[in-house]
Amino acid sequence: MVKVYTIASGKGGTGKTTVSVNLGTMLAKMGKETYLMDADIGMANVGLILGLQDAPVTLHEILAGKNNIDEGIYTGPAGLKVIPSGISLQGFQQADPDKIxxxxxxxVKRCEFLLIDAPAGISKDGVxxxxxxxxxxxxxxPELSSIVDALKTKILTEVVGGHVLGSIINRVDQDKSDVISRKMEKVLGVKVLGIIPEDSNVRRAAAARSPIVVSYPDSPASKAIHRIAADLIGVSYKDETPAVAKREGFIDRFSKALFKKKSDKK
Structure with missing residues (x-):
């Protein structure tokens, strides 16, 4: 059975597109036929993140009736199928969002999962x-403006007949994750599907035009995304990363050296 998830946020800058790209890539890595469509035809970013900014055919051309859908599908990391939107103003003006x-x-005839990266905010294109x-x-x-705008998006979703599965809290201080999760569920009235911690590797992966789940699979953010993907599929998540030995500090090294000298004297 095909599952279609729209990834949305109340405001820009939450990391929504980064989450969409990495979640889609992780589902593909886990063996699921997954498609990611950039429905933000005005401020498209999926193509930029994956290095597809120069794609000859995008969702713009498909919605304008210039090309068919097969010409606008590209294979991304781990076999993820990507339908990017264009970045030109002319293409945006010619695209008909009603054809989405x-x-x-x-x-949906071709995949198991379809992720739709929705426009941020409340607009006609985003409905x-x-x-x-x-x-x-x-x-x-985890900031007031983002939470308030997410609540507006939830209300709008319900008004147009949609259903909110839950929320993903992105860029969280790991020490405050439990408290933030409880507060978020209380305010938004939906369950928290996962918490993605602040992770410097996200920026490094973005600079390399690669999902963090590919470039840094053992990073904290990658593991969090893996857990979310596993829950969506309905399988248990197992962290198979080998434990890293604790790095010795100066006192530990000094104590060992001192003990070794005393043993040598004996």
């Missing part, structure tokens, strides 16, 4: 992805 339903109808998905996943930062 038709594109989706064709895609369709909220309404047509099986479930909506909110990406939220």
């Amino acid at each position: 339903r038709d594109v989706m109808s064709e895609i 369709v992805p909220l309404a047509v998905a099986d479930e909506v996943i909110l990406v939220v930062n």
Whole structure:
């Protein structure tokens, strides 16, 4: 059975697109036929993150009726199928967002999971992805403005007949994760699907135009995304990363050296 998830946020800058790309890549790594469609036809970023900014055919051309859907599908990391939106203003003006339903109808015949990266905020272009998905996943930062805007997006989703599965809290201080999770569930009224910690490797992976789950699979953010993907599939997550030996400090090395000298004298 195909599952369609729209990844949404109330405001820009939450890391929504980064989460969409990495979650889609992880699902593909786990053997699921996964498609990622960038429905943000005005401020597209999926192509930029994956190095597809020069793709000859994008969702813009498909929605404008210039090309068919097969011409706008690209293979990304781990076999993830990507349908990027274009970055040109002219392409945006010619695209008809109402045709997104038709594109989706064709895609769902080919995959197990379809992730839709929705436009941030509340706009006409953003309503369709909220309404047509099986479930909506909110990406939220642990700050008041992001939470308030996410709540507005949740309300809008319910108004247009959609359903919010839960939220992913992104860029969280690991020491405060439990407290933030409880507060977020209380305020938004939906369960927290996962918490992605602040991780400097996210920026490094972005600079390399690669998902963090590919470039740094053992990083804290990658493990968090792996857990979320496992829950969506319905399998248990097992951290198979070998334990890293604790690095010796100066006192430890000094004590060992001192003990060794005393033993040698004997």
